[in-house]
Amino acid sequence: MPIQRDHHLPLAPDWECKATIDDNGIVQLDDPAIATLGKDDVRPNTWMLEVRYRATSRWKLPAVTIVGPSNSQATERFTQYLEANETGKRLINLTGIESLDKLQLTLKHLRLERDAILLGFRNPDLASGPILIIAPHPDDAELAAFGVYSQHPKNTWIITLTAGERLKRLDKQYWPGLDDSLEGASQRKGFIRAWNSATTPLLAGVPSEQLVMLGYFNDTLTMLYEKPDTVVPSYSVPTLKPDAYRNWNKLSLPTDGQARNTGQNLQSDLAALLASIKPKTIITPHPDIDPHADHIASTRHLLAAMQQSGHSPESILLYANHLKSIRGFPRGPVHAAAGVWPLDIPNSGFGDWKLASFPLRFEDQKQKALALHSMHDLGGSPGLERRLKRRLLKRLSGLPIQRWKVYSGHDFFQTHIKAHENYISVKASALFSYK
Template sequence: MPKRRDHHLPLAPDITCPALINSDGKLVLQPPGRPSDDSGAEHSLKHGSEHGPEHGPEHSPVHSNGISATVPSCAEEVANHTWMLEIVYRAKGRWKLPGVATVENGKERFTQYFESNETGTRLLNLTGVGSLTDIVLAPVNCTVESQATLHGFRRPNLEDGPILIIAPHPDDAELAAYGLYSRHPKQTWIVTLTAGERLKRLDKQYLPGLDATLEEGSRRKGLIRAWNSATTPLLAGVPAEQLIMLGYFNDTLPKLLETPDDTVPSYGDPALTPRDFRAWNNFSLPSDATAENRGADLIEDLSTILSKVKPTTVLVTHPEIDPHPDHVASAKALAKAMSHSSHVPEHVLLYANHLKGARGFPNGPAHAAAGVWPTSQRTSQMPSWGLHSESLSLEAQKGKALSLDSMHDLRGKKSLERQLKCWLRRKKSALESGAWKDYADHDFFQTHIKAHENFVVINGKRFLAGVSH
């Protein structure tokens, strides 16, 4: 029997209305009710209890930002929102991969996959469809309850000024946001905090046997990854002068924030300095003269970038969802830099490239739809989460695959044991073998080449107050 597990996020939709999925799978929107009295109330998407009865979502309208509850009908208005359909699904079988295909005008747009051997509430990503009233939902290896709720989130205006992407390591910006920044290349700045130089084992070198010591291998790894960060975004048209490598050291960011005046050596090679990885920068940093791995320098560099670029939108890792220590520290470092620079962006988009206990998410093969993170988080230090889902065309997804292939750190080969486990999972998934795209061995070529890139949207001041708390 499938295990009941509902997902929860502290979301504040702009539009919420009840919906039905009829016997033919057609989505039928119901007339929304009148605006609630508490128009500023946050809506935590509460979908029953982990131990409670299995029932459909509650259908009370939500108007958290005072926007009309009328669901847009014209294509332009549909395109101006991120759309999530709150559904309850039940997987068929222990191993079969369940999902829901979204079909528009008789053509499958994308399929979103869920967890095997589970039942519960999920958010089905409908972002990218041309019409909300001309779609049919087709379950795959699962059943879906007829009652549903549609949630709409007004899209932030990404055209209103510079976009600054904070990447803890080379490849984080591409994994999270290649589709987004390839749509806005001329206004995008990408700042990579660390060179990702740490090499833990010599047999993990890109070229086996090239270096005889971990120190040599780490230096070379940092060099090629710094070069990746300076060149890969050029594929999308981001100007070279808007790509900045700070060159701080991998796995040291939490310590830099704890003891900002101390110099912390690289775990890969104590003789390294951040200057070793800044050769391709066209942007002068305050710490260029000394270039020590110190927290105070990191904050000053970021503060200077904020003051000069003055981004209206900043992308950074979500400190409550992405558990990687460097990723959590990156969000905290950004908040400190915002306080020092006195520049607060209008909105912050939060992404997560790592999830605790959820390997293989977003689920399913490459080019599937991407859902929001599989968590049961009811509260946050940063209230009133919005959602922004960037819809990627097939061509944009292929461009993203190329960008990931250019990243040397994603070129590892699976061991024989992992190859066998992967083959077995795919066999048991009950999907056709042709559904899986083996562009490369790394899991990210399945999980992150998807039809959507998803972000939590937070007002800049709320981000600063919440992360600085």
């Protein structure tokens, strides 16, 4: 018997329409005005189909393939995978289709109820002004938004808050035996990660002048927010200063030369950058979804800096690179559709949410794989137990083993190289009211 589990998010769609799914998977919309929306209204925006499904296998991954018109022909666009051995309410990502008319779903290892609801959300216009991406650590911008910033490279600024220097064990350094002390290995780890943050976005054409490393310390951002006047040393290198990781910055920061790891300094640097860049869109971690303490604190520091600078963007896109107690999401192999986070959040400190999904061209997905490979912290191989478990799950998934392309050993190479990058879109005023 499948496990009953509904996913709920506090959504406020711009379009909403009842729909039915017939025995052949044809989606019929009740409102003809929405069904006949033109390509210019459909293509740039986010579309989700709220369905109730029932998995028909304990292990095989339920799969929904979206078939939509393209150049007047029915074409398979992408496949979204759901949880095996479950039943409940889910959102099927349709974003990237060109028409809402003549949609068809091809199903494997699941059944769908007849009644459904189409939800539509207007995406912010990313081309109309500067985009500022807040990365708590090197690689967060790439995981969350490489596809987005590769489509708007000249318009993108990336601010990385920490160098990610913390190393808990000497035997975990990138090159075994290179350094003989934990302090030396940790400082070198921060150095190469800072270099990654300064160079990886160049693969997408982001100008080096728009890549900024603040150099504050890994795993300290919560304390910096709670006690902004207190100097907090690096866990791994007590004598370290943020200036050590600013070598490749092309512009000056207010705290250059006398930077200490304090929340006051971090917020001062952020406020100066906000006032200078004046971003129209900010992309930052979602503190309700992403449980990483540095990610939660990053957005809180951003809020404080926005209040200090007096600049408010038109839209804020919130991402989640981590999910609490959930592995392997978005489901399925690389290049599959990216589903919406499998969560039950009926209310939020941000009020109602709008979804914002951006499709990635196949070439952008491959370039994203290259970008992730350039990040040293995503290298290495999983342990034997993890490898065996992955192999078993792939065998049980019902998919041909060749569909499970292995670009690298880290989970992110499976979960984050997908056909979409998904966000929650909120107004700046909602961020100011967040508790």
